[in-house]
Amino acid sequence: MSTEVIEGILYALVPAAIIANLLGVALGIVFGSLPGLTATMGIALLIPLTFGIDPVVAFSALLGVYVGAVYAGSLTSILVGTPGTAAAAAALLEGPALTKKGEAKKALTMTTVASAVGGLLSCLALILIAPQLANVALTFGPPEYFALGLFGISIVAGVSGDSLLKGLIAGLIGFFIALIGMDPITGTNRFTFENANLLNGIDVVPALIGLFAISEVLTRLEGKSEQMKARLAETSIGMKFTDLKKNWFNILRSSAIGTFIGIIPATGSGVASFVAYNELKRASNEEDKKKFGKGNIDGIAATESANSAVTGGALVPLLTLGIPGDVITAVLLGALMIQGLTPGPTLFTTNGDIIYGIFTALIISNIFLLILGLGAAKVLPKILQIPESILMPTIVVFCILGSYSISNSTFDVLIMLVFGFLGYLLLKFGIPLAPLLLAMILAPIIETNFRRSMLLSQNDFSIFITRPISAVVIIVTLFILGRILWNEMKKKNLKQQSIEGES
Amino acid sequence: MRFLKLVSTLLLIVVLAACSTSASSGSTTNGSDYPSRTINITIPYAAGGSGDLQARIIAEFLQKELKQTVNVISKPGGAGSIGMNAVKSSKADGYNIILTAVGPSTLTPNSNDVGYTVTEDFEQIAQISEAPYGIAVNESSTVKSLDELLDQAKNNPKSVTYGTTGAGLHQHVVTSAFLATLDGVEMEHIPFEGGAEAVSALLGNHTTASVNTVSEIIPHNGNGLRILAVTSEERLEDLPEVPTFGELGFELIGNGAWFGFMAPKGTPEEIITTLDEAIKKALEDEDVIAQFKNAGLPIRYLNSQDFKTKVEQENVKNAEVIQSLK
Amino acid sequence: MKKEVIDLGAGTLLFSLATIGFFFTSQIDSNQPYGPSFFPKLILTLLMIASIILVVNTIFKWKASKDTFQLDKNILLTIFIFTGVLIGYVLLFFVTGFIISTIVFLLVAQFIFGVRKPVLLIGVSVILPILLYLIFTKAFNIPLPGFFE
Structure with missing residues (x-):
């Protein structure tokens, strides 16, 4: 056993593997930071090149792309408000506000450090307790997923901003949008209006590119370059060690959340980021809660460590059970099989050396991420020196390019544009966009698993409370929802009193 | 005013440019010099899936065999109908083909009005794999x-x-x-x-x-x-102890998830034959065989004619079942 | 105008849209108790309730409210024009492919955003699309509908 470990580690340390890893991370950062180019596309592009290459070298490159792309999605979110993935959209909660304050460099440095730490911690979980964790994934059946989805919905309150009611409305709109397309249980068409493009529903990526980036460009057009001038002078504020020190527990908690959500197949890094953000907010005292949404570096630490921690978590069911939890890991599964490695219970015993090689490669990827990312944090804020009058039209070009290339679809470009106008309109109405996106991600989890549960139990609701995990999660969710409502009532009463006092 | 002028001048330039490019393009389609330029293989699935993988493996071989660039373009969505329609509406000159599967060709058009019928709008080139x-x-x-x-x-x-x-x-x-x-x-x-x-x-x-x-x-x-x-016709090499449905006395309407190449209706027969032969050769290549085997994709080659018959039969049977499911 | 007009408008609009949507759910056939139309009906009902609450809340606040907002006609016109430009860009993209549509768009959009130096305007508008086209198609192997087909 121990010789296998050492052999594996050595596989990942040969020069070819190190170089492949470095190039992979660099390519991943490029793909991740351009909206519309995804980790999946980067990996799919590399797979044909890995035919006939030593498995650990191949995986050094592929995991490098994975780690780099997941990390880099947030960079463009923070700098120019253009997310390319749902996880990157979580970085919008605090990122752009930090950039406006002139703290872009600080935000990017925190993103890098939090991502690397999150990635490494999840790696540790993967190496030490993968088989035990994998069994956790299996205990999740439809009722448990449904409960988890409901719990996710409770986050809507945390990302709603001033008005809970408007956040709720945003969430309902998002939920409804996710229902468009073929029904996942019976295949019945819903709101497709005989348009084949709508059969598979509205793709989240073009929708979110439009929602956030196009609406931002339109908003900037209103106040042409006022904020920009103020910002240019002071993009050089960096991160201080105290910022990191006060966030150690936050990063640890967020990494744990990310790892856990990564292990549960079919949930995804978007959910992880939002949950981590919400938990941070819930754990804060009343005074600190007011800082959120206005450029709080702690929020970045939470979302970024969580979304990078998903990487290690998602490899747990992949390597131990051969079950990919999302599209990226499904592509990685294909790559493993091309190498003649069948992931699953037997992989650890038959190919222990390669497994440890892959673990080591993952650690190295995170180290390269830290190095390259810290460099990027210094260089990238210079993008902001490009005048807004050039930068904004360029962002639109990237939106078109990104929404098209995600599935080579002109229809997606239209979707992107429609959601751009929708996003702008909603902002004008004071309706927040984050809950809309969150509900759009969670809706399929909630709906399909509710209905699967009903099929399994022959329409008996007790299935949700007779199973321990789902019962606990549902009770906790109800408790949280109760508290949110209670607080809202209290706030309203206070307001009422103050208004009455005035008059 | 100046702004309007600028826009209208630009529009004029664009229109002129677009006209000049479309006028200059035009090629022979009789098939004698085929292939003389890049071949595009569309897949009705997202990049990275098993369809993409098969397309890329075959594309790599075809590139060497036919001495032309072979691109793989992924057009997912619409339960496979987006990719199918894209190829259906492209020129029937052999430069636009699709690696499609049982779903997009015989299931989607039978459950939804997507604007194509596999037997009427496509030429079958060859089946490459069937996973039971x-x-x-x-x-x-x-x-x-x-x-x-x-x-x-x-x-x-x-x-x-x-x-x-x-x-x-x-x-x-x-x-x-x-x-x-x-x-x-x-x-x-x-x-x-x-x-x-x-x-x-x-x-x-x-x-x-x-x-x-x-x-x-x-x-x-x-x-x-x-x-x-x-569901396969014979017992599998990897599972010698597991019986087939047929052995147990049950008849099925399909033996597995097949993948095969198709071209838009009207593609010249010589071109179909050229592609069919090249694909057959690819599936006999040792590297290709190894890659398919590793990926858990059983190669099952059917030539143009056999593939056509199979698609026709399955299309009818699947349509019946889908109607009954509604 | 009072600021509450916005909320009132939003509430009414949402309520109408949700009602129209609800009408469409009746077309979804379903014979299961929790079939394909269950969630659409549930969500749209909740949306109707939420928009009614929004409207009612706003009416209660109406008297006490002192905040007002004003529509800036210039801003409105700029947004309107830019919206048109975006639609034009997408349509042109479908017809002419990436490069030409992007050159035209960048010229117009940068002008609207206030770039007036001809060299900068034309330089960025021509170089950026060609560069992006080459990177995407050649380096990343992602086909774009383009000029050089």
């Missing part, structure tokens, strides 16, 4: 054979469930057609999003049985799952 399905139960289950599973379903109607890759997909269509032929056997279908989800639900004992592509369940056979039967 297997029906499995959790290893802790008392069910040891397919007959026992069916008996259990007979005695406890509706409480026996089976998972598949998704509603209306081939696994579902084949299984429900099979169950419909049996008297008094009712099993509740639980659709999942993809095979992996269905397998993990079975591993976690949330469903009674699951119908999956065998490559998804083979790694778990005897290690969490028990495979009861496979």
Whole structure:
């Protein structure tokens, strides 16, 4: 056993593997930071090149792309408000506000450090307790997923901003949008209006590119370059060690959340980021809660460590059970099989050396991420020196390019544009966009698993409370929802009193 | 005013440029010099899936064989109909072909009005692979054979469930057609999003049985799952002890998830033949064989004519089942 | 105008849209108790309730409210023009492919955003699309509908 470990580690340390890893991370950062180019596309592009290459070298490159792309999605979110993935959209909660304050460099440095730490911690979980964790994934059946989805919905309150009611409305709109397309249980068409493009529903990526980036460009057009001038002078504020020190527990908690959500197949890094953000907010005292949404570096630490921690978590069911939890890991599964490695219970015993090689490669990827990312944090804020009058039209070009290339679809470009106008309109109405996106991600989890549960139990609701995990999660969710409502009532009463006092 | 002038001048330039490019293009389509430029293989699936992988492996070989660049373009969405329509409406000159599968060609057009019929709008070039399905139960289950599973379903109607890759997909269509032929056997279908989800639900004992592509369940056979039967015509090399549905006396309307190349209707026959022969050669190449084997994709070549017959037959049968599912 | 007009408008609009949507759910056939139309009906009902609450809340606040907002006609016109430009860009993209549509768009959009130096305007508008086209198609192997087909 121990010789296998050492052999594996050595596989990942040969020069070819190190170089492949470095190039992979660099390519991943490029793909991740351009909206519309995804980790999946980067990996799919590399797979044909890995035919006939030593498995650990191949995986050094592929995991490098994975780690780099997941990390880099947030960079463009923070700098120019253009997310390319749902996880990157979580970085919008605090990122752009930090950039406006002139703290872009600080935000990017925190993103890098939090991502690397999150990635490494999840790696540790993967190496030490993968088989035990994998069994956790299996205990999740439809009722448990449904409960988890409901719990996710409770986050809507945390990302709603001033008005809970408007956040709720945003969430309902998002939920409804996710229902468009073929029904996942019976295949019945819903709101497709005989348009084949709508059969598979509205793709989240073009929708979110439009929602956030196009609406931002339109908003900037209103106040042409006022904020920009103020910002240019002071993009050089960096991160201080105290910022990191006060966030150690936050990063640890967020990494744990990310790892856990990564292990549960079919949930995804978007959910992880939002949950981590919400938990941070819930754990804060009343005074600190007011800082959120206005450029709080702690929020970045939470979302970024969580979304990078998903990487290690998602490899747990992949390597131990051969079950990919999302599209990226499904592509990685294909790559493993091309190498003649069948992931699953037997992989650890038959190919222990390669497994440890892959673990080591993952650690190295995170180290390269830290190095390259810290460099990027210094260089990238210079993008902001490009005048807004050039930068904004360029962002639109990237939106078109990104929404098209995600599935080579002109229809997606239209979707992107429609959601751009929708996003702008909603902002004008004071309706927040984050809950809309969150509900759009969670809706399929909630709906399909509710209905699967009903099929399994022959329409008996007790299935949700007779199973321990789902019962606990549902009770906790109800408790949280109760508290949110209670607080809202209290706030309203206070307001009422103050208004009455005035008059 | 100046602004308007600028815009209108630019528009004029654009229109002129567009006209000049379309006028200069034009090529011979009789097939004698085929291929003389880049060939595009469309796949009706997202990049990175098994369709993409097969297309890329074959594309690599064709590139060497035909001495032309071969691109793989992924056009997912619309339950496969987006990619199919894109190829249907492109020029029938052999430079636009599609690597499609059972779903986009014989299921989607029968359940939705998507604007094409596989037999009327496409020429079949060659089938390249067919991955059989297997029906499995959790290893802790008392069910040891397919007959026992069916008996259990007979005695406890509706409480026996089976998972598949998704509603209306081939696994579902084949299984429900099979169950419909049996008297008094009712099993509740639980659709999942993809095979992996269905397998993990079975591993976690949330469903009674699951119908999956065998490559998804083979790694778990005897290690969490028990495979009861496979849909292939003959027993599989990897599962010599597992009987086929045919052996057990059941007839199925499909033997597995096949992939094959098609071209838009009207593509010259010489070009179809050239492609068919090149693809056949690819499937006999050692590297290609090894890559397919590793990826768990059983090669099953059918030439243009046989493939055409098969598509015609399955299209009719699948249409019937889909109507009955509605 | 009072600021509450916005909320009132939003509430009414949402309520109408949700009602129209609800009408369409009746077309979804379903014979299961929790079938394909269950969630659409549930969500749209909740949306109707939420928009009614929004409207009612706003009416209660109406008297006490002192906040007002004003529509800036210039801003409105700029947004309107830019919206048109975006639609034009997408349509042109479908017809002429990436490069030409992007050159035209960048010229117009930068002008609207206030770039007036001809060299900068034309330089960025021509170089950026060509560069992006080459990177995407050649380096990343992602086909774009383009000029050089």
